[in-house]
Amino acid sequence: MEPINEIIPIEMDQFLSTVIQFKMDKMRLVQICASRLPAQYELSYCFARELDMWTLRLVVDEDTPVPSITQMYPCAFLQENETAELFGVKIQNIEHDYNSRLYRIDRETPFKEKG
Amino acid sequence: MAKRSIVPFGPQHPVFPEPVHLDLVLEDEVVVGAVPSIGFVHRGLEKLVETKDYKEYIYIAERVCGICSFGHGMGYCEAVERVMNIDVPPRAKYLRTIWMEMSRIHSHLLWLGLLADALGFESLFMQSWRLREKILDMFDLTTGGRVIFSVNTPGGVLKDVDAYMLHQLLQTIDEMEQDLRPVSDAFLREYTVGTRLHGLGVLKPEDAVQLGAVGPMLRASGVPYDARKLGYAAYGELAFEPIVLTDGDSYARCELRLQEIFQSFHLIRQAVAKLPNGPIAVPVKGNPDGEYFMRIEQPRGEAVYYVRANGTKFLDRFRLRTPTTSNIPPMLELLKGCQLADVPLLILTIDPCISCTER
Numbered sequence: 001m002e003p004i005n006e007i008i009p010i011e012m013d014q015f016l017s018t019v020i021q022f023k024m025d026k027m028r029l030v031q032i033c034a035s036r037l038p039a040q041y042e043l044s045y046c047f048a049r050e051l052d053m054w055t056l057r058l059v060v061d062e063d064t065p066v067p068s069i070t071q072m073y074p075c076a077f078l079q080e081n082e083t084a085e086l087f088g089v090k091i092q093n094i095e096h097d098y099n100s101r102l103y104r105i106d107r108e109t110p111f112k113e114k115g
Numbered sequence: 116m117a118k119r120s121i122v123p124f125g126p127q128h129p130v131f132p133e134p135v136h137l138d139l140v141l142e143d144e145v146v147v148g149a150v151p152s153i154g155f156v157h158r159g160l161e162k163l164v165e166t167k168d169y170k171e172y173i174y175i176a177e178r179v180c181g182i183c184s185f186g187h188g189m190g191y192c193e194a195v196e197r198v199m200n201i202d203v204p205p206r207a208k209y210l211r212t213i214w215m216e217m218s219r220i221h222s223h224l225l226w227l228g229l230l231a232d233a234l235g236f237e238s239l240f241m242q243s244w245r246l247r248e249k250i251l252d253m254f255d256l257t258t259g260g261r262v263i264f265s266v267n268t269p270g271g272v273l274k275d276v277d278a279y280m281l282h283q284l285l286q287t288i289d290e291m292e293q294d295l296r297p298v299s300d301a302f303l304r305e306y307t308v309g310t311r312l313h314g315l316g317v318l319k320p321e322d323a324v325q326l327g328a329v330g331p332m333l334r335a336s337g338v339p340y341d342a343r344k345l346g347y348a349a350y351g352e353l354a355f356e357p358i359v360l361t362d363g364d365s366y367a368r369c370e371l372r373l374q375e376i377f378q379s380f381h382l383i384r385q386a387v388a389k390l391p392n393g394p395i396a397v398p399v400k401g402n403p404d405g406e407y408f409m410r411i412e413q414p415r416g417e418a419v420y421y422v423r424a425n426g427t428k429f430l431d432r433f434r435l436r437t438p439t440t441s442n443i444p445p446m447l448e449l450l451k452g453c454q455l456a457d458v459p460l461l462i463l464t465i466d467p468c469i470s471c472t473e474r
Contacts, residue, residue, distance in 0.1 A: 003345055005408060028324045030410075031419045031436035046408060046419065051345055055408060075327035075444035078153075079436070086159075096150070103154030114165055 003051035007044070010056045016067055018056060022047045023072045027054075032079040034087045036114060041089050045069070063090065070095040078102070086111040117142035122455065126155050130233045130459040133469035137462075141455060149450045151443060157473045164433040169195060169403060169424065172433065173267055179435065180471040181262045182225060185218045186413045187435070187471075188267035190420040193347055194409035195269045198424055201399060205349070205391045207271035212349040212386045213284075214258070214266065215411075216379040220291075221250045222414030223372040223379075226466045227302065230369065233463050234311055242298050249291055253284050271396025281387050288380045299373045312366035316449035316461045319363060326445035329438050330416020332465055335371045336363035342412035353385045365464040372466075402428050413438055415466050437471035 010018060030046035030053060037059065043066065045056040060066055068091050069076050077096040084091045085100045088109035100108070120141050126134035134155040140148035160179060164172050177188035189211050196203060228243035251261045257276050258264040266274045276284075302308055318328060323336040333340055334357055341357035343350040358374045360367040403424035410419050416438030423432040442465045453461055 007406075026324065029327050030417075031421075031434070031441075033421050033432075033434040033436070035423055035432045035434075044408075044421070050340065053408065053410070073325070073327070075325075075441070078151075078440055078443060102152075103157040105154070105157055105159070110159060111162055 003053070005053050005055075007055045007057050010058055012058065012060065012064070012066075015056065015058055016069070016072075019045070019069050019072050022054075025049065029069075029073040029076055032076060032083060034083045034089055034111075036087065036112065041087060043083070043089065060089070062088075065090045065092045067092055068094040085109070088112045117145075119147075124458060126152070128459065130229070130463060131467075131469075132229075133467075133473075135462075135467065135469050137450075137458075139450070139455065139458065144455050146450045146453050146455060146458065149447050151447060153443075153469065153472060155473070156469070160474045161433050161435065164430045166429065168428045169430050170269060170399075170428075172430070173269075174265060176433070176435075177263055177265065177267070179437075179474045180468055182222050182468065183218065183413050183415070183418075183471055184263050185214050185267070186411060186418065187420075188264070189215060189348070190409055190411045190413075190418055190435075191422070191433070192267045192269050193411065194407045194420040194422040195403055195424075197407040197409060198403040198405045198422055199269065199399065199401070201270050201397065203271050204394045204397060206275075206393045207395045208349040209386050209390045210272050210276065210395065211267070212353070213276075213383055213390075214254075214264065215348065216382045216386070217250055217253060219379045219414040220288075220376050221247055221254070222466075223376050224250070226372060226463075227298075227369075230460075230463055231302075233459055234308060236301075236305075236308065239298065239301050239305075239308075242301075246291055246294055246298065249287055253287050256280055256283060268396060268399075270399040271394070273396070275395050281390070285384065285387060288383055292377065292380050295373075295376060302369055302373060308369075309366065311457075311460060312369055312464075313364060315365040315457055316453060316464060317362070317364045318445055318449060320361075322448065323363070323445060326448055327441045328416075328445040329441045330412070330414070330466075331368055331371045331375065332416065332442050332445065334358060335360045335367040337361040340417075342410045342417045345410060347409070347411060349386060349389075352389065353382055355382055355385075365460060368464045402426055403430070415439060415468055415471075416442060418471075435471075435474055437468065437474065439465070439468045439472045442467070443472075 027047040125136040136152040176191040177184040224247035231239035404426035406423040419436040421434035
């Protein structure tokens with residue numbers, strides 16, 4: 001049987017509770033990825049158990065704060081800092097917040113604009 | 116009461132070929148915390164996908180890192196192929212598998228040499244890298260390159276191998292297997308190596324999962340996850356089981372990589388024996404439209420390739436989550452409680468690749 005590789009769209013009000021549920025189900029965090037949409041960000045949080053993977057897909061407006069998941073998954077801090085620094089996603093309460101100094105780059109939020 | 120101090124470690128350090136910095140919080144000689152700084156050489160290669168044709172981007176993807184270059188090219192192509200529903204010819208799948216396993220041998224031998232060097236065991240370093248040279252010669256013979264191979268393309272591979280090359284490859288891995296045994300014994304039975312590695316940086320299985328460890332670091336802690344079991348390329352048609360050890364210490368991580376080299380020899384022999392005849396690529400027309408999260412098992416662990424396409428020749432997004440990005444958080448936990456003198460060895464045992472991380 002093919003391993004699961006599924007994208008699950010999710011609303012902000014269900015986001016943290018779903019992440020907590022994943023944590024209780026002993027899933028590991030695979031990766032966090034931001035993509036640019038017109039005036040919005042699309043955030044993908046991948047979680048896996050054995051070979052199966054589920055991706056929580058969250059779409060947020062540019063100025064909407066996104067809660068950090070480092071309370072549940074402390075290992076998310078590098079990828080959350082990267083998402084905030086490269087795209088300008090407003091991620092709140094990251095454990096080990098580098099405040100946009102994770103990378104030594106000249107431009108602020110270089111991935112925010114396309115091209 | 117122990118005296119607390121902060122020792123800056125890196126970004127330039129004799130055991131690191133690449134820049135990474137740690138602020139080590141010490142109580143006397145014992146590490147009680149570590150804050151990492153990366154990003155000294157961040158290149159923003161993911162961004163280039165917006166201005167490069169998706170077929171040209173392969174050459175950028177494989178330049179993310181000089182050790183994992185084949186895997187990066189393959190991971191990117193496999194993601195694009197899934198978006199475009201391309202059925203890759205069986206011969207191309209087997210060739211990818213052979214080159215991927217050669218990359219694993221090359222990477223693990225490189226790491227073993229670096230470990231021996233960090234231990235001050237120069238002859239073991241030399242022997243490890245002498246063996247690595249043989250696999251680089253086989254890359255040279257079969258692809259024409261030793262670092263960057265440029266053999267992957269959406270739809271298959273660009274270069275075929277003939278009977279002479281396969282014969283040479285099999286002969287070389289037979290010789291290497293014979294030569295690796297005494298080197299392996301030196302790593303696993305030498306008193307000084309064992310004393311430095313046994314019990315150092317123990318990672319429990321539940322911590323390994325929750326801290327996001329991948330690859331040899333995860334499997335040396337008793338967790339049997341190996342992305343090759345997803346069945347991409349020809350792995351679904353080869354007989355193998357992930358190598359798993361349970362001690363979770365630096366010695367286990369070393370032993371696991373040694374065993375994985377022998378496993379790679381076995382996988383190459385299987386793949387060569389089953390290598391089907393036929394075309395090595397199918398023509399790819401049109402542009403991709405859709406998205407896919409592709410996972411492959413790089414030598415350092417699971418890597419994730421995300422491709423998001425919009426129907427034009429330029430992709431909207433390419434994201435690469437490298438194994439080292441995932442292995443840094445567990446490494447920080449491992450450092451807590453170790454002696455300052457063991458920090459370089461402990462960092463080495465995760466096999467960090469800063470070039471990948473600074474993609």
